[in-house]
Amino acid sequence: MNPQQTDDQPLLDIADLTVSYRAKGRRKPPNRVLDKVSLTIRPGETLGLVGESGSGKTTIGRAVLGLAPVESGTITFQGDPIEHATRRRRRELSRDLQVIFQDPYTSLNPSLTVGDTLTEPLIAQGHTAREARTKVGALLERVRLPADAAGRLPREFSGGQRQRVAIARALALRPKLVVCDEPVSALDLTTQRTVLDLLLELQEQTGVSYLFISHDLPVVRYMSHRVAVIHHGLIVETGDADQVTARPEHPYTRDLMLAAPVADVGEQRRRREARQARAARQEAQSRQDAVALP
Numbered sequence: 137m138n139p140q141q142t143d144d145q146p147l148l149d150i151a152d153l154t155v156s157y158r159a160k161g162r163r164k165p166p167n168r169v170l171d172k173v174s175l176t177i178r179p180g181e182t183l184g185l186v187g188e189s190g191s192g193k194t195t196i197g198r199a200v201l202g203l204a205p206v207e208s209g210t211i212t213f214q215g216d217p218i219e220h221a222t223r224r225r226r227r228e229l230s231r232d233l234q235v236i237f238q239d240p241y242t243s244l245n246p247s248l249t250v251g252d253t254l255t256e257p258l259i260a261q262g263h264t265a266r267e268a269r270t271k272v273g274a275l276l277e278r279v280r281l282p283a284d285a286a287g288r289l290p291r292e293f294s295g296g297q298r299q300r301v302a303i304a305r306a307l308a309l310r311p312k313l314v315v316c317d318e319p320v321s322a323l324d325l326t327t328q329r330t331v332l333d334l335l336l337e338l339q340e341q342t343g344v345s346y347l348f349i350s351h352d353l354p355v356v357r358y359m360s361h362r363v364a365v366i367h368h369g370l371i372v373e374t375g376d377a378d379q380v381t382a383r384p385e386h387p388y389t390r391d392l393m394l395a396a397p398v399a400d401v402g403e404q405r406r407r408r409e410a411r412q413a414r415a416a417r418q419e420a421q422s423r424q425d426a427v428a429l430p
């Protein structure tokens with residue numbers, strides 16, 4: 137950590153981040169998927185990142201983890217630039233910067249017991265095997281898995297339990313920031329709620345920050361202090377979670393809100409009508425624009 141880092145500085149500061157993927161054909165221009173994205177996360181805070189499929193959410197998380205081709209812009213973590221960190225620096229960073237992926241079925245090594253899955257990052261960061269093993273029991277307890285889970289393989293667990301293992305692994309080193317990339321999308325609704333509550337509880341206990349990526353606005357609202365909305369690689373709105381979700385300013389955020397599923401049938405109808413009215417207005421506008429063309 138940079139010695140000049142203080143508590144009122146952001147933990148993570150992304151400024152003007154642009155990411156482009158090289159297109160397959162040689163002559164094709166690169167595909168720009170993030171365009172001057174700027175975001176900050178403070179210590180202990182959850183920033184929810186919401187947007188539809190393909191908008192660039194995962195790419196932001198991958199850029200923070202050093203896994204996306206950064207074309208320009210900066211990513212500052214604990215006061216240090218990390219957008220072009222070396223492998224060695226990345227290994228050091230993994231102590232403070234962790235990730236939880238969407239799919240608990242593919243994110244765990246199927247041939248490692250849960251115990252080995254949890255000791256691996258600890259040993260990689262210099263703990264002895266014995267120290268690491270003694271920490272496993274406490275980690276399992278934290279995520280409410282039985283102590284005998286350590287000797288079992290991932291396939292012996294349900295999706296929700298596997299995601300608890302993934303959470304325990306991410307938190308083993310007491311990181312400062314965890315990128316949670318759609319961490320509950322693969323789970324049924326009841327299990328989603330228990331995993332989300334576990335993440336909240338662990339945040340309260342440890343002060344960890346989350347970059348919480350999801351296409352699901354109600355989930356993002358439940359988890360986040362602040363929310364950023366991304367559309368086609370551009371951040372269109374950022375603000376306090378309640379304000380962005382209850383009084384969205386950008387038309388795209390309003391559309392996202394209207395598209396969010398709700399249990400109340402009357403509310404469903406109201407939203408469907410609002411969506412249809414907006415589509416009709418947009419169609420009328422484009423017809424007018426077409427007539428106005430010379």
Ligand SMILES: Nc1ncnc2c1ncn2[C@@H]1O[C@H](COP(=O)(O)OP(=O)(O)OP(=O)(O)O)[C@@H](O)[C@H]1O
Pocket residue numbers: 157158167169187188189190191192193194195196351
């Ligand atoms: N490795 C890659 N090479 C080329 N293009 C990529 C690569 N990864 C992502 N993309 C493209 O970048 C764009 C943004 O993808 P990204 O996965 O960040 O979106 P997303 O918002 O996370 O979507 P989803 O919710 O479906 O995961 C997409 O058009 C995608 O096809």
